Amino acid sequence: MYLIRSAFIVLILGIFAAGTAFGTTKESFDVRNPANQEINKKCIMCHLKENKSLVLQWENSPHAAAKEGQIACFTCHAAEKGDEMGYMHEGAFIKAILSPSDCGRCHEPETKQMAESHHATAGEIMASLDNMLAEVVGGTPTNKANMASGCWQCHGSVIALKRDKDGSVLRSKTDAPQMDYNTWPNTGIGRINPDGTKGVCIACHSKHSFRASVARQPENCGKCHLGPDHPQKEIYEESKHGIAFFTAQIGGGRNAMNVTKDGKWVLGDDYYTAPTCSTCHMGSFIKLNGSVAPNSHNVGDRISWNLRAPISNKLNRVTFTDGSVTDISGEQPPRSGQKAKTKTYVREGDKLKKVIAEKTIKDVVTWKQRRANMQEVCKSCHGLNQIRNFYSQFDDLINLYNDKFAKPGKALVDELKRDKIWENTGFQHKIGFTWFEVWHHEGRRARMAVAMNAPDYTHWHGMYEIARNFYNEFLPEVQELADHAGQGEKYKKLIADLLAKPEHLWTRTGGSVETMKLINEEQKLRYNQ
Incomplete structure (x- = not known):
């Protein structure tokens, strides 16, 4: 079907010769329309001189080879009259930046799946420790370079236009809208677009080949x-x-x-x-x-563990009665008909506003169902016993990380906060960075590695570094911070009680006599030392 349905209705009033062509995303999608074909030809001829490689990328793309007719420059870049992003360019009313709402005119299922995925929310990182480290610790109040060239290039920026004091869009000599350079160029997968949509297809499908x-x-x-x-x-x-x-x-x-x-x-x-x-x-x-x-552009459909949080938990996907989708963590999944609080971010001007609402759950895809979805893929190459045993190995490592390090560590941090010893992010003290790296760096490496069968990252880049920093950095820093606050005795007992547990007893002796005997014998045989 070459004429794509759209909510935008504006007519083409003329073509280049008339000098007053107004293209819209509805009319421009008629790829067999001679007027549109003429516009596309002119775009291509000009850009062959200005951006030859760009045109060659497109010429070798599926869009250029479409059976219904070439999906070319004006097909996608035409703007609706009145769109702030739009401007008259060589007789065609266009916009430079596209969003999922544009791609979704042809790729509707993929766009919907992407919008319901964690990728689409990647730009919602403002209220995070990661953002604090980049914007505040690594930046200044007036210089956003670390965010603009670092975090936002993967997570996505809030695309913003430059405006005058009255809020009107500033434009160049060619009438193109001026972009806030901190927010664009940007291909972050959770980019918040001027039309309010979240995500950007070219994060994975590089323009203009789109393969x-x-x-x-x-x-x-x-x-x-x-x-x-x-x-x-x-x-x-x-x-x-x-x-x-x-x-x-x-x-x-x-x-x-x-x-x-x-x-x-x-x-x-x-x-x-x-x-x-x-x-x-x-x-x-x-x-x-x-x-x-079928394939899916929701990358979380087959994931059963959250491996990013300080403490890992199981993930259940819920759909609310209003059609919105989110993840709710927990070993015990929620049920249809229950109410649950959920948050989302909506664009207001060039800012994001957090909206918290209580909604009624319609459908639930439990963590067990999500795991079964992944195991169906595994069965393409592996037997059921191998798959089950792998998942047992996977779960055991996650539980080991949670129970031995993450839960005790977080309990100590939470106690420091209750006693007002740990203030705000904690990054004003060394311990803030130490604890962050235990779960955010080393902890993630171990958990992600066991999920994907990487032994060196599971141990040496993961659990080994967690243990080294937990015992030699984190616990001493907890004690030091408590001593400085005059509550040293309380935390000395808390740490002693923790280290008295069987999994931590090795810290008293360095290991048993029997273990050391075996190690010494092996070193003599292996290294003659």
């Missing part, structure tokens, strides 16, 4: 999912899954990965050598009964 094959490859996810606090890219590279992918013959052929294939990309049909990020979290696959499981 699905780009999003299929782990390097694409690696723009954001890497580094000390969420090294999924590095974890994947260490895993057996990553090894299988990188040693495969990347390219065409079913016995390779076939990532450049146009159209569908189904595990067990189009490829079988290895899974990528999109395979497990989003991808289509052949089910045991021979049917094809």
Whole structure:
């Protein structure tokens, strides 16, 4: 269908020769309209001189090869008359920045799934310790460079226009709206767009080629999912899954990965050598009964644990009676008909406003159902016993982290806060950074690594560093802070009670005599030392 339905209705009054062409997102989507085709031709001819590589990217895209007719510049960039982002450019009324509402005219299911995903909320990071560290600790009240070039480039900015004192949009000599350079250019996946939508498709589908094959490859996810606090890219590279992918013959052929294939990309049909990020979290696959499981742009549909919080918990997806969707944590899922408080952020001007509301739950996808969704993917390559045993290993490591370090550590932090010893974020003291890195860096690395089969990141980059810093940095800093506040005896007892538990008894002796004997014998045999 080449004429896309739209809520925007404005007529094309003329084309370039008339000099008064007003395109809209409804009329411009008629790709067989001769007037639109003429506009697109002029765009292409001009941009071949100005931005040749951009045009070549598009010429080799699925959009340019669309059977219904070329989906070209004006098709997507046409603006509705009256849109603040719009301006007259060479006789066409256009906008430079697109949002999911534009892509959703053709890709409606994908847009809806994305809007309901955690990716779409990635830009809602204002009230977070991460934001505090970037904007305040690493920035100044007047310089947002660390946010603009760091956090926002992955999480997304609130796209803002420059305005005069009366609130009118400032425009360039060509009448294009002037952008707040702190907020754009930006391709953060949770970007808050001028039309109020959240997300940006080009975070994964690079413009102007827009190929699905780009999003299929782990390097694409690696723009954001890497580094000390969420090294999924590095974890994947260490895993057996990553090894299988990188040693495969990347390219065409079913016995390779076939990532450049146009159209569908189904595990067990189009490829079988290895899974990528999109395979497990989003991808289509052949089910045991021979049917094809659909793909999804909601990357959380198959995730059962929250591995980001200080203490991990299970995740249940709820849909409210008003159609909104959120995650509610807990081993025991909520039930349909229950009421639950939920928060969302809505755009007001160039700011986000938090809205908390009590809503009625309509449907629930429990953490067990989400896990079953992921296990269906696993069954493409693995037997049921192997899958069950893997998840037992996974759960045990998460519970170990929670019970031995995260829960006791958070309990001490909470007690310091109740005693008004720990004030605000705690970053004014060394302990604030120490505790943050225990759960936000080392803790996440261990938990994410066990989820994706990366042993070195599970232990040496994860649990080892958690233990080292918990015992040698965090606990002494708790005591030091309490001593300084005149409450040292109370915390000395709290820490002593903690270390008296069986899992911490090693701190008194460094290990048993029997253990040390075995270690000494092994070192002599192995290293002659």
